[in-house]
Amino acid sequence: MVSTPGAEPRRITINDVARSAGVSRQTVSRALNDKGEIDGDTKQRVLDAARALGYRPSRFARGLVRQDTMTIGLVIPDLLNPFFTEVAAGALEAARSRGWHVVVYATADRADEERDTLQVITSQVDAVIGYFSCSESELESYTRGMPVVLIGREGRSTRFSSIRIDGEQGVRAAVAHLVAEGHNRIGMLDHRTRAEPSIRHDWFTAAAREHGIDAGLVVDADQTADGGGTALRTLLAARPEVTAVFTFNDIIAVGALREARRLGRSVPRDLAVIGFDGLQLGALVEPPLSSVALDTRKLGALAIEQLARLLSGLGTSEADDLIVHAELHLSGSA
Amino acid sequence: MVSTPGAEPRRITINDVARSAGVSRQTVSRALNDKGEIDGDTKQRVLDAARALGYRPSRFARGLVRQDTMTIGLVIPDLLNPFFTEVAAGALEAARSRGWHVVVYATADRADEERDTLQVITSQVDAVIGYFSCSESELESYTRGMPVVLIGREGRSTRFSSIRIDGEQGVRAAVAHLVAEGHNRIGMLDHRTRAEPSIRHDWFTAAAREHGIDAGLVVDADQTADGGGTALRTLLAARPEVTAVFTFNDIIAVGALREARRLGRSVPRDLAVIGFDGLQLGALVEPPLSSVALDTRKLGALAIEQLARLLSGLGTSEADDLIVHAELHLSGSA
């Protein structure tokens, strides 16, 4: 992983510039950093030499000497998924108020990118928050004692702090609402991770069973609008009697909304749709999306706060969980 | 800008851990980095001591010694604006193929945050690409010779490379299309920067004049869906005769679409809407948005490629421009 291909050209250092300009290192430093205490001609000569040589200061050497700012790495799978960017926005805001900086790493939802990111991140930031699909032990082997806060990871963590999403009540309320509206054929467009049904699917199944409803009408969907559309089509082709769908998230729901329109099903009259996440996006579509909503910004903000606790050394034990509850927000689509 | 408030507690270094564990620094390093050549007991003792002291290695010291990866800083105003995340996604993809890493900085569209970001970024990355609202000279004073590529900045840059957006033809085509459809009262929802009309507004005005149309029906809008809605309401309240609007971007257009619905104006029958950017979002709303579209991913990718040219030292002169052309994509809304 080297920036320059082929033979490694020795890095140009401040010494090279000094030699070339016929001055000392310190004078070069002064010229480059706009300190006073330097002759105008000398400064220009140094600047010219630096430019001619293509000199770029080492950020590491500089950081070593200068005052250190706290920098947090935020790892998310996908920049194009508004859920993650909303979480990121929340984290950035919370970090800003502490004077911390956040750098965002997107892994393109690929395991190898995630590993690669994890590998370099240790030399870039002081702590890490984010979504990871790799195992805890793998995560630990990369982060090596660096403070870590997991976001929205399903399944309890033993070694890391995490911010978890509890949508059980919200999903139950969603199903109850649909049943109250007379729906008894309710499908779900789920999103599986490594062939595993999501925990949202579990919540849905449990809620459906409470009402004695068939909870087997499940189709797997890509985490995109197109994925949601395709999944809805598949579902309705197999089970045309379905009159309502609950989806893994709002992106999938929005895709389902669009597909319903194409199929000539009016929402919510012919098909009720309830998503999950409560994204801002839901308010832009027609009809506005009903959703089991959570405070995405808060999710990111909590991660930062938990990190602060970890870094202060005091407070919570290493593997400590905070919970964000999701609740049903009804709008036009159900 | 210090991470810990109050009295500055001296940083815990590898030496502290070594002393505490009764070994040398090198042994601590070995234990922490999982090198072989170390006794199991010793290793455990070191690890315990490190944990007890809350030791965290300095990323700068580490980076100074270890192999360096090329890291690019991408600065964008807003993570919640899909335009910027699409550009970012393009940049990330292009960087990935070079083995470079990209860290994303969001400035919340605030000048002070932009300055703050600029200030720390120099010790975090090897080069910078992005949107900046500050002046070129200010930018230069912060980046100090670090390679910089500007994205979508209006007005030609003399000192920096930039990737520019040329929408003149596209906007002309949009206006021509509206006129051909019989519209002769066409409004614009613009987005001004520091009270300055945008260049997209200039393109619109020029195109309108070509058709002998009143180009004065312009309202300023926030760069959000709500902003678009509000602006449309204002425009139609003052000029109810308007039958078509062109907007600064798709976000504003989507808000206008929603507002038109609320006002009981059917799109495109009672009001035609054409946006700018060609975001994926446009395909999710009803009716699908017509837009003067550009390849957002390519915009980000070109910035990375231009940076590569700059870094290779050869090739283009410092202030060199690449252009991305935008063209009219018609869909349901006009």
Added chain:
DNA sequence: TTGAAAGCGTTACCAG
């Protein structure tokens, strides 16, 4: 298996 010494590239602190 462990430790001593030598850098990595930069800036800060004093002399001159």
Added chain:
DNA sequence: CTGGTAACGCTTTCAA
């Protein structure tokens, strides 16, 4: 205004 010397915290030889 300029230059020497000493850090900054870590890893990497090379000996023991």
